[in-house]
Amino acid sequence: MEHNIENIESKDIPFLLQWYMDSGVDESIGDETLDWFALSSLTVPQTTVLAKATAIVPVEQIAQEANRLARACNSLTELNEVIRNFDGCHLKKTATHTVFCDGNPNSRIMLVGGSPGVDEDRHGRPFAGESGQLLDRMFKAINLSREKDFYMANILPWRPPGNRAPTAEEITICLPFIKRHMELFDPELIILLGGISAATLLNNPVGITRLRGKWAEYDLNGRKIPVRPLFHPAYLLRQPKAKGDTWEDLLDIKARIEMLAL
Template sequence: MSRTLEQKIQHLYWLKSIGIDYYCSETIVTHSNSSTKNLDNDNMTALQPSSPTTKESAAIQVATTNARINTGLSRSLTSPRNDVVPESLLQHAKTTESTPRNAEQAARHIANSVTTLEELKQSVLNFEGCTLKGFATNTVFADGNPNSQIMFIGEAPGATEDQKGIPFCGESGKLLDNMLACIGISRAVNAYITNTIFWRPPANREPTPEEISICKPFVEKHIALINPKLIVLVGSTAATSLLGKHAGISKIRQEYYSYTNQYLQKPIATTAIFHPAYLLRQPMQKKTTWYDLIKIQQFIAENRLLSQTYL
C-alpha cells in the first residue's frame, strides 16, 4: 500500500471519530424524489473520480470531499504532508470508535460504583471511553443547585459551553435562564442543569447513538444522585434518549411521563420543552413554549416543589 493511500485511510479513521462517518458513502445524490445535498457544480465535480479507480479509493475521495463540505475542514488532501493526522489522535480514535460496547460497559461499571455526586463528577472527568473528549476543550458536567427538586437535562455542550465548562451558558443558555425566571426558577437557587453528553460534538453536530449510549450510565446515575421531583428534558435529543420515545419533541412536550432507571427507587415525573437554540431559530415557537412553562409552573405549585416565594 502506498504511503499516500495509507495516510488517506488514517484520515478517514480520524474523520469517523469526530462523527461524520455517515457521510462516507459513494452514493451522494439520491433518486429524484428524495432530498439531495445542496452542492454547487464544483463540489459535484469533485465527487466524481477523475479516473478509473478502485472502490476503496472512490470511498476515500467521496468521504474527504464531504468532510470539507459539511464540517468546514479546509485542508487540502492532495498533499501527503497535509494528510498526516497526529498519531495520538489517530490511536485514540481507533481504540475508542472500534469498541463502543466496551466503553459503554466501562461507563456502566463506573456508574455502578460511585456513591456521591463528587465521585461521579471526578469519574466523568477521568473517563477516556468517549471519543468526543479528545476533541473538546472542557468536560461540561453540570451547573446549579444540586439540592434542587427540579432537574433540566439538555443535549450537549455548544462552543461557549465547551470553552467555559458550564452547561447552557451561551446565547441559548441566556434565553433558557430568561424563560425559567418567568416562572420563578433560577439555576442559582432552585434548579440543576446538565446534559446527556458531557463533551461538545465537533461543529455542534448531534450526538451519535453510540455517544449517547456511552454517556447514558453516567446520566442515569446523575439523575439518581440528584433525585429530583421533576425532570425537564430540553430538546429532542434529551427527550428521545431518556424516554425512548419515537415521537418528535412536538408531541413529547405535550405530556408528562414517569421516568425510571436502574438506580432509582421510584419513578420521576418528566416532561420536555423545545430547546432554546431551536427557539432562537424559530421565534414563532416561543408562544408554544410559554404554555409549556405555564404547565410546568402549575405542576410545581400543585406538588409544592418550590417555596411560594419563587412562584
C-alpha cells in the same frame, strides 16, 4: 483546438489556477524555466509507514465499563471526577472542557439537555451563552432561577465537533453517566430540553414536537418521576414562533411545581 489565455473569461480564472496548482505550479515567475507538467508526471518514491495496529473496542464494552465506573460513584463529586478521567469517548479529545453541571445541587428540579455547544464547551457549564440567557429568562417568568431552584446537566459531557448531533454510539457510551447523575441528584421533577434528551431518556424517537406539550414519567429506582419535554432554547432562538407553545409548557410546569410543593 488551441485556447488563448488572453481570451479567458474572469469566471474561469479560479478553475485555471486550481488546474495549475494540481499540476504542481506553486509560483508564477521563477528564476529558471521549468516544465512543471513534466515534473508532475515524475514518479515519486513512496515511503512505507508502519503503523502499530490498535484494537477496536466494541461500543457495548465501553458502555459497560462506563456503567461500572458510574455505579461505583456515591456522590456527584465522585461522578464528576470519574467522568473527567474517562477516556472511552473520543469526544473528550476534541472538547475544551468537560461539561458536568450547573445550578443548585440541593434543589429538587433537574433540567437535562442534549450535548454542549460552543459556549458550553468554552465555559465548562451547561446552557451558557445566548441560549443559556434565554433559558434563564424563560424560567424567571415562572419565578425560577438556576442559582436557587433547579440543577442542570447534559446527556453528553463533551461537545461534538462542529456542533453536530451526537451519534448513537456516543450516546450509548455516555448514557450510564447521565443516568447515574440523575440517581445521585434524585429529582422530584425532570425537564428535558430538546429532542436528544427527550428521545434518549424517554426511549421514544418520535421527535420533540410530538413529545412536548404533555407529561411523561421516568423510572428512577422504582419511583415514577414526572417529566416534561420542552423545546431547547437554541431551537427557540432559530424558531421564535415556537415560544408560544413553550410558554404553555412553562405554565404547566409552574402548576405542577406548586402541586408538588417544590
